[in-house]
Amino acid sequence: MLRLVNGSQTVGNGWPFWLCFVIVLASALVYPVFADPYDVGNFAYFLIWVFMALGLCLMWGYCGMLSFGQTFFFGIAGYSYGVLAINFGGGSMTVVALVLAVLLAGVSAVVLGYFMIWGRVGGVFFGIVTLSATLVLAFFLGQTAGPEWRIGEARLNGFNGMKGMEPLNIPWFGGESLYFEGASLYYLAIGLIVIVYLALRMLLNSRFGNVIVAIREDPQRAELLGYDVRKYQLITFVIGSSLAGLSGVLYTSWGQFITPSSIGLPAAAMPIVWVAFSGRGDITATLLGSFLILVAFQTITVHSQQAALILMGGMLLATVMIAPQGFVIGIARLIGRPFRGRRATSTKT
């Protein structure tokens, strides 16, 4: 099973890669010891979004399904977490709220995905339908300002968004509760990213991964090899969308609020930019690139949100024009070229 973390579907398979992985992970783990707590909190915020990017990379980069629906599932799970956490009364029930909210995002993905995939919606229309669902949800939530829009104790609050839910917390030693905020949220995000990243690597290098790559290349040929393409597409869509849901829950827990603006058009376009810029063909590139873009975006947003959005648009254009396979993958290949050349020469001699 563990041997699947290495394979042809994922970049980086030798010991130098895993040595770098360990060094980066160790650095990330000791970072809060030396860093300002404010920066640690910011980093936790950046890491929260990575799940959504990884989910899109799985769907788009590996299975060929360009989904604009990541923030749809982000919103479903984020709002569900808020409603459940408020109605459950917080405490350790927030963990139950997390699990149920992610499951709800997954069930929504099953329903939406079933109608799209069994209805043979493909190519650009897949993006259009998922974008439509996202916009419908954002507009719907935007008109829920009235007091009648409540679920139990939880008010949806229209454009102002839902607030008042407890952050994730678990019982801790000495009868205290451990709230996942600041450094603890940072460590939770790191732990989850490691689990999700390794699990995705194993999935992608398994038989399942081979099939979804085949579907990306030629769905008809994949079906003519005996694979039920629709089933594989639906499973991939559900996994990718549930990861967006995980981002939604962690985001809501982090800020203790969620608004329709985190679902709407500008937000829905962001994961596409992150993944396209990073390199949709590989989850390591997506992980690394998305994190770096989020840091850059936040840094620029502090000075001007408009400038940050323009930069995102510029990055997408540059990616399409200069490095369609993604900048992180492009740079990695550029760095690796001399080594490959040397290896080829030594093989010949």
Next chain:
Amino acid sequence: MAEILQTSVLSKTFGGLAAVSDVDICVNDGEIHCLIGPNGAGKSTLFKLIIGMYQPTSGSIAFRGENVTARQPYERVKRGMSIKMQTPSVFKELPVRQNIHIALQHHVARTELAREEDRLLALLELSNDAAKAAGALSHGQQQWLEIGMALALKPTLMLMDEPTAGMSPEETFRTGELIQRLNTSGMTVLVVEHDMTFVRQIAQRVTVMHFGAVFARGSIGEILSDPRVAEIYLGKTHAK
């Protein structure tokens, strides 16, 4: 000889055009059956109906005694059909070995995978190109790779739509030899082909299609001596 495939009054219309019209074809277990006819005769449409890429307007398809008309293509493949398309249909961005691997992975035990990949690559004479992207192969090699992927499924009925299109005479002859070897090992093969030299090399029985319907059927000798067939398709010189 038992029937492996039987179509009954099978029809497919596109708007007002009848691409396949009331076709009854019977393929016997263990034979090489060739389907010939002029361009637009409905041969490729018939293949797509048999594998399930098109749903028929009317009629039915029985495979190994089971009515598979409503079955999806992947279900027909799981029952023992396999197809090589008219134009090479391989995963062009993926390495040659991975193409074979994807075709094999659900049909061979994990421990046997690498050995079986090597065997097929050697059979297809692609061992030296195993690491190349499939799209970088020549047209003929891509045709062979696709045949290899179809063979990896260990089918009982192999459908081949113009398997030698774009191949040199030597490659065409070798493809014919490969098909005969497969047939000797028990595989039933249904081939759509234009190249009459190739048809002569491999065919045991021939069905001629014209304007979407079956026009004639029989042994290769009978078909070549049928003046009506010569008239519509073969040219008088072939009939002599």
